[in-house]
Amino acid sequence: MAAQISPIFSTRTTKSVNDELLVPGFDSQRITKYTTISFSSHLNANLSIKSLETRRRRRKQNYSKLVTECYSDQMKLDTSLGPRVNSVNPSKTVALIDETAALLEAGVPVIRLATGESDFDTPAVIAEAGINAIREGYTRYTSNAGTLELRTAICKKLKEENHISYTPDEIVVSNGAKQSTLQAVLAVCSPGDEVIIPAPFWVSYPELARLADATPVIIPASISENFLLDPKLLESKLTQKSRLLILCSPCNPTGAVYPRKLLEEIARVVAKHPRLLVVSDETYEHIIFSPAVHTSFASLPGMWERTLTVNGFSKAFAMTGWRLGYIAGPKHFVAATGKIQSQSTSGASSISQKAAVAALGMGYAGGEAVSQMVKAFRERRDFLVKAFRELNGVKISEPQGAFYIFLDLSYYYGMEVDDFGLIKDSESLCRYLLQKCQVVLVPGVAFGDDNCIRISYATSLSTLQTAVDRIKKAIVTLKPPPAISL
Ligand SMILES: Cc1ncc(COP(=O)(O)O)c(C=O)c1O
Numbered sequence: 001m002a003a004q005i006s007p008i009f010s011t012r013t014t015k016s017v018n019d020e021l022l023v024p025g026f027d028s029q030r031i032t033k034y035t036t037i038s039f040s041s042h043l044n045a046n047l048s049i050k051s052l053e054t055r056r057r058r059r060k061q062n063y064s065k066l067v068t069e070c071y072s073d074q075m076k077l078d079t080s081l082g083p084r085v086n087s088v089n090p091s092k093t094v095a096l097i098d099e100t101a102a103l104l105e106a107g108v109p110v111i112r113l114a115t116g117e118s119d120f121d122t123p124a125v126i127a128e129a130g131i132n133a134i135r136e137g138y139t140r141y142t143s144n145a146g147t148l149e150l151r152t153a154i155c156k157k158l159k160e161e162n163h164i165s166y167t168p169d170e171i172v173v174s175n176g177a178k179q180s181t182l183q184a185v186l187a188v189c190s191p192g193d194e195v196i197i198p199a200p201f202w203v204s205y206p207e208l209a210r211l212a213d214a215t216p217v218i219i220p221a222s223i224s225e226n227f228l229l230d231p232k233l234l235e236s237k238l239t240q241k242s243r244l245l246i247l248c249s250p251c252n253p254t255g256a257v258y259p260r261k262l263l264e265e266i267a268r269v270v271a272k273h274p275r276l277l278v279v280s281d282e283t284y285e286h287i288i289f290s291p292a293v294h295t296s297f298a299s300l301p302g303m304w305e306r307t308l309t310v311n312g313f314s315k316a317f318a319m320t321g322w323r324l325g326y327i328a329g330p331k332h333f334v335a336a337t338g339k340i341q342s343q344s345t346s347g348a349s350s351i352s353q354k355a356a357v358a359a360l361g362m363g364y365a366g367g368e369a370v371s372q373m374v375k376a377f378r379e380r381r382d383f384l385v386k387a388f389r390e391l392n393g394v395k396i397s398e399p400q401g402a403f404y405i406f407l408d409l410s411y412y413y414g415m416e417v418d419d420f421g422l423i424k425d426s427e428s429l430c431r432y433l434l435q436k437c438q439v440v441l442v443p444g445v446a447f448g449d450d451n452c453i454r455i456s457y458a459t460s461l462s463t464l465q466t467a468v469d470r471i472k473k474a475i476v477t478l479k480p481p482p483a484i485s486l
Helices: 007-021 028-041 049-071 083-087 094-105 124-135 148-162 177-188 204-211 231-237 260-271 331-342 350-360 364-389 426-437 461-476
Strands: 171-174 194-199 215-220 242-248 277-281 307-312 325-328 404-408 452-456
Touching: 083 204, 094 426, 124 350, 148 171, 148 325, 148 350, 148 364, 171 177, 171 331, 177 204, 177 242, 177 277, 177 307, 177 325, 177 331, 194 204, 194 231, 204 215, 204 242, 215 231, 231 260, 242 260, 307 331, 325 331, 364 404, 364 461, 426 452, 426 461
Parallel strands: 194 215, 194 242, 242 277, 277 307
Antiparallel strands: 171 325, 307 325, 404 452
């Protein structure tokens, strides 16, 4: 358009408008561009100089108004957020996290039994593979779904250890099991679909469902049932809208492991619902204490077609910081998760993928290095179960895997301490224990069961011994509130 007007006119007009709009501190470049484009776009050979001058004057007035508004106190930046982020709930443990941070800042030696990661180092053979990848310049993008080398190794592992057959194009490697789970939910759920989540659940599941505009439907499983989903209850909750069931075994936060027979019963219920898919989160698969045995849901008759198996390297291989996970399932669904990934993070770290190939090469279920870690977790589990069984009123379901114990301490709710006040729920109990004995635990409410608290035993036995001593001493000082005489 600018080419249609005479150079003299163009220069004069543009210059005068620009000069008048230069305001210190304002984004002069942006407004110049805007002015020039919008002004010139109205030019054509039929416009008289007079009418152009009139337009110019009007424009000038409008721009002055705009600039005044920009500087006025009345103009407020729109800081509202999208509905998707508003649908996600903030952490239920904010107060506890804040108090812990304050104690740490003040130099108080708190014992943290809240972390969800192994205290062991990444096995040397895995770390070396990562270092070699860097040294050899293996530092470029990989394909979105992950290297063929790693996906082939994952297929071999799933065949040998889990008895499920996949081809590399039925695997998408991601930056962790969490990302794989989110992508699965996004890939298959429509707004309003229901995502069935047995409670106690890993904190992220309901929020991942909300991110997909789906509705989390929580089905409680009680400690007397070892926190395992009752298939009859599941059946009673399924509707036309039920799209996804998320199973987690071994389970965070309970350590429960689903026995094969129970999974078969669940599979029979699932099979009656043509819309229902299953995400089987097997992140803690290798951290399991015999005689418990891990069963992959996709290996059950008729379940391969509708199961998305999620797994990763974070927990068993002590690789949380390497950020590597994967999903395996029918190509139609898995490719859809890959599509989402291709427009967000793309392929996972090339270095981590080399390290993961080394991890899978360590032998069946991680070989000796992983079995040593599992042995240590088992010792700690045994210690905690024994120690807490001595405590009056506590209910325990002995964990069969993962590195958490989920204790029912609701017996102590309603009790009081002089310098703290009333223990009314899992949150106040955890805050009390933090203040009284500087031990950080996670309230069960965060996992959908307010009767319990979660202890992570991904820390040394001696630390656990000190923590348990302190917790027990703090708990026995709790007293029932004085009876109110009427
Ligand atoms: C049950 C469960 N699934 C998935 C994850 C996420 O693991 P990743 O580090 O692979 O994203 C966690 C992490 O705490 C978890 O507990």
